[in-house]
Amino acid sequence: MKKAIINGKLIIDNEIVEGKTLLFDTDILCIAEHLDLKGVEIIDAKNNYVSAGFIDLHIHGSGGADVMDATPQALQTISSVLPQTGTTAYLATTMTMSQEAITCALETIKVASGTLDGAKILGVHLEGPFLNPKKHGAQDKASIIPPDFALIAPYITQIKMITLAPEMPHAEKFIRYLSTHYPHIVLSIGHSDADFEQSKESFEWGISHATHLFNAMNPYHHRKPGIVGAVFDSDITCDVIADGIHTHPSVLQLVHHVKQEKLILITDAMRAGCMKSGVYDLGGQKVIVEEGKALLEDGTLAGSVLKMNEALQKMTHYTNMTLIEAVNAVTRYPAQKLGVKMGALKKGYPADIVIFDEDFSMITTIIDGKIQ
Numbered sequence: 001m002k003k004a005i006i007n008g009k010l011i012i013d014n015e016i017v018e019g020k021t022l023l024f025d026t027d028i029l030c031i032a033e034h035l036d037l038k039g040v041e042i043i044d045a046k047n048n049y050v051s052a053g054f055i056d057l058h059i060h061g062s063g064g065a066d067v068m069d070a071t072p073q074a075l076q077t078i079s080s081v082l083p084q085t086g087t088t089a090y091l092a093t094t095m096t097m098s099q100e101a102i103t104c105a106l107e108t109i110k111v112a113s114g115t116l117d118g119a120k121i122l123g124v125h126l127e128g129p130f131l132n133p134k135k136h137g138a139q140d141k142a143s144i145i146p147p148d149f150a151l152i153a154p155y156i157t158q159i160k161m162i163t164l165a166p167e168m169p170h171a172e173k174f175i176r177y178l179s180t181h182y183p184h185i186v187l188s189i190g191h192s193d194a195d196f197e198q199s200k201e202s203f204e205w206g207i208s209h210a211t212h213l214f215n216a217m218n219p220y221h222h223r224k225p226g227i228v229g230a231v232f233d234s235d236i237t238c239d240v241i242a243d244g245i246h247t248h249p250s251v252l253q254l255v256h257h258v259k260q261e262k263l264i265l266i267t268d269a270m271r272a273g274c275m276k277s278g279v280y281d282l283g284g285q286k287v288i289v290e291e292g293k294a295l296l297e298d299g300t301l302a303g304s305v306l307k308m309n310e311a312l313q314k315m316t317h318y319t320n321m322t323l324i325e326a327v328n329a330v331t332r333y334p335a336q337k338l339g340v341k342m343g344a345l346k347k348g349y350p351a352d353i354v355i356f357d358e359d360f361s362m363i364t365t366i367i368d369g370k371i372q
């Protein structure tokens with residue numbers, strides 16, 4: 001049955017459009033005035049905002065489940081929980097663990113991703129194990145290995161993003177090979193100690209993104225600008241965890257000012273996302289969640305419990321990012337980065353739609369035309 005959203009403030013490209021009706025079934029059929037809505041299910045947005053569904057490029061888990069649980073049930077839990085945060089699609093993000101554990105997770109995603117209800121898995125974000133042990137963060141240092149194409153070859157179609165340290169042995173060859181033969185994979189610098197010059201050189205090899213900028217990398221210094229300086233001095237995209245914990249509000253303002261449409265918002269949420277405070281785990285390590293922080297026992301930040309709609313709240317509060325800019329940072333820009341036809345309210349695009357108020361509190365989430 002066709003459905004129509006009326007009385008909404010539609011976020012289309014860089015405008016807020018009022019007075020038009022959004023008609024859809026599994027895809028968006030049209031956006032127009034004076035439509036014949038006989039026999040159409042009406043959804044009254046009541047003057048709230050309507051946008052494309054949010055896309056999270058970096059999320060490990062939510063609702064008590066984790067991608068590394070490597071079960072269809074865990075993936076279903078994550079996909080079922082995320083719509084309440086406005087997220088309608090995501091990259092299932094792995095951790096640096098044993099090669100066997102990573103393979104199990106990749107195999108589960110490969111088999112199960114097309115069978116899930118709720119938020120859609122667009123592919124895999126392989127965070128590690130090709131990292132720099134000096135910047136392992138909450139990743140298992142003992143499981144870090146040099147880049148190895150054999151590990152990912154059976155899942156090359158499912159993998160859409162890889163976070164790696166380009167300064168490590170064999171990384172240059174790996175990056176050049178993937179960027180040439182598998183351009184659908186976004187290669188991202190992260191968990192890295194590359195200096196400014198090494199970082200800029202890696203962009204020439206094929207690195208086109210930076211993972212959770214500022215976190216798990218060398219700090220920006222006026223004599224050693226490092227990775228952050230290289231990202232600021234280039235047109236590559238980057239993402240940030242906008243929870244006010246991983247990155248200070250003033251720094252969020254800075255990165256928005258510098259990167260503008262090259263900035264994407266992520267959650268990096270772990271299994272405690274959308275859950276109560278307590279003791280959880282991430283990558284086999286104990287995580288204590290309290291007052292919105294997820295910490296290893298040694299005090300290291302271990303992912304987040306950030307919800308995507310909260311990221312939008314915080315960015316528009318902490319910075320001068322407008323509502324439209326914030327929405328673009330979780331819809332248009334991640335979709336463009338992945339090269340997928342979604343992330344916009346346009347005819348022929350999937351009917352992945354969210355309705356929210358001015359504080360980004362979610363009212364309705366729709367995925368492939370189905371109200372969640």
